[in-house]
Amino acid sequence: MTELPRKAAARTARLAALPLGYAGRQAVGLGKRLGGKSAEAVLTDVQQRTAEQLFRTLGELKGGAMKFGQALSVLEAALPEEVAAPYREQLTALQDSAPPMPTATVRQQIAAHLGADWKERLVWLDGAPTAAASIGQVHRGRWDDGTTGEREVAVKVQYPGAGEALMGDLKQIARLARSVAPVFPGLDIKPLVAELQARAADELDYTLEAEAQSAYAEAFADHPDIVVPPVVAVGGEVIVTEWMDSAHSLAHVIREGTQAERDHYGELFVRFLFEGPRRTGMLHADPHPGNFRVIPADDGGLGRLGVLDFGAVARLPQGQLPEAMGRLIRVAMESDEESLVAGLRAEGFIKERTAVDPALVLAYLAPFVEPAAQERFSFTREWMREQFERINDPRAETFTLATKLNLPTSYLLIHRTWLGALGLLSQLGATAPFREILEESLPGFAAD
Incomplete structure (x- = not known):
């Protein structure tokens, strides 16, 4: 067996062991309950140990496994507190390391993709990475193009075999979705994995990615509060961008930020x-805390927001978000139930012969409407959990409605991004002028 197949087999075995480990801990938990330990204490213990194994494995494997873990980390705010609390530390750790x-x-990757003469341009490279993620890691360096002199750069290098590992992991996780699901009650794992699979090729x-980042860097070059580093060079599995000095990511603000910092960066x-x-x-389309960096202000005040990682980008067919999206949110804010249903039918969210209760449709869209209905909206874990439970509780009327709605392909990545943004x-815990x-x-939202 060659090296790559051997590694793939080892990865598959470790992923397959996750649900087995959970089942084993459940059995041990049952024994403890029979021995007199409280069900609540046993549950917390089982969840804590499962979290440690699950996210340690996902982080170490990188690839699709870590990508899956990072996607879960953004949705952590929607999980019930008794489920989320034991996982929170492991989940948020995946957001930043x-x-x-x-x-x-x-160095082998750089030589293979930037050319044998790469040292003539990349005149210095820090051996230790400044960041590492699911399919690549970043090193600091100095670049000399022979015309503008030396400048500090970030060198993003893809892991060898990242494509095979990413797709292989996601296929395995898709197969294990039902087994992993008990770890996250109420969270539908399959659509999440399907979305990751659909955009994997673009991320590799x-x-x-360089084209998208270059477009964003140019578009935001004059923005006073948002920074996107320009691209310096790209080749195969290596991308070089200008270095951006930052203190930490939004994952740090989530853990330790003041309310003023939470509101400002939110x-x-x-x-x-x-x-x-x-x-x-x-x-x-990747609203993950590790992709957003805090750039300190020179005067010690609240700083700017730096943005990284443009591998997951939705190229919008009309060159903008759909006009109907803004218009329908405005209609929902005005509680015009009939017009809302008619508009959703026209966009393909409700199929022609599907009967729905307009009042339930309005209630179902609350997560998208409520933040826009106030001058300043306060996002909280409690609010996110309420929205999640309303939609995912089989006893709720909105749960049945969800099975009748259709998500058009053109809205798929927009929808996932919006949900991820609400989770972040x-x-x-930010309060922001969302409306x-x-x-x-x-487009379409502003009142006439």
Whole structure:
């Protein structure tokens, strides 16, 4: 057996062991209950141990396994507190770190994709990574193009075999979805994995990523509060961008930020999310805390927001977010149930012969409408959990409605991004002028 198949087999075995480990801990838990330990104490113990195994494995494997874990980490705010609490530390750890690959491998990748003369341009490279994620890691360096002099750069290097590992992991996780599901009650794992699979090829293509980042860097070059580093060079599985000095990511603000920091960076995040499509015709579709960096202010005050990782980008067919999206949110805010249902039918969310209760449709859309209905909206874990439970509780009327609704392909990535953004804002506990931002940047939303 060659090296790559051997590694693939080892990865598959470790992923397959996850549900077995959970089942084993359940059996041990049953024994403890029979021995007199309280059910609540046993449940917490089982969840804690499961979390440690699950997210340690996902982080170490990188690839699709870590990508899956990071996607779960953004939705952590929607989970019931008794489920989320034991996992929170492991979940948020995946948002900002991962084990590095050897320096020799990094240099081999750079030589293979930037050319044998790479040292003439990349005149210095830090052997230790500054960041590591699901399909690649970043090193600091100095670049000399022979015309503008030396400048600090970030060198993003894809892990060798990342494509095979990513797709293999996601296929395995899809097969294990039913077994892993008990770890996250109420969360539908299959659609999440399907979405990751659908956009995996784009995330592996650094040329596409460089094009998107270049467009964003140019579009936001004059923005006072949002920074996107320009691309310096790209080749195969290596992308070089200008270095961006930052203190930490939004994952740190989630853990330790003051309320002023939460509100400030939460607002900048929302502004970036909606201004991006207006300025570039693309939607940054990976609202993951590790992709957003805090750039300290020179005067010690609240700083700017830096944005990284443009591998997951939705290229919008009309060059902007759909006009119907903003218009229908405005209609829902005005509680015009009949017009709302008619508009959703026209966009393909409700099929022609499907009968629905307009009042239930309005209630179902609350997560998208409520933040826009107030001058300033406060996102909280409690609010996110309420929305999640209303939609996912089989006893709720809105649960049955969900089975009747259809998500058009053109809205799929927009929908996932919006949900992820709500999860991030709820983790932050940010209060933001959501309606004002939509009026400025979401087509169809501004009142006539």
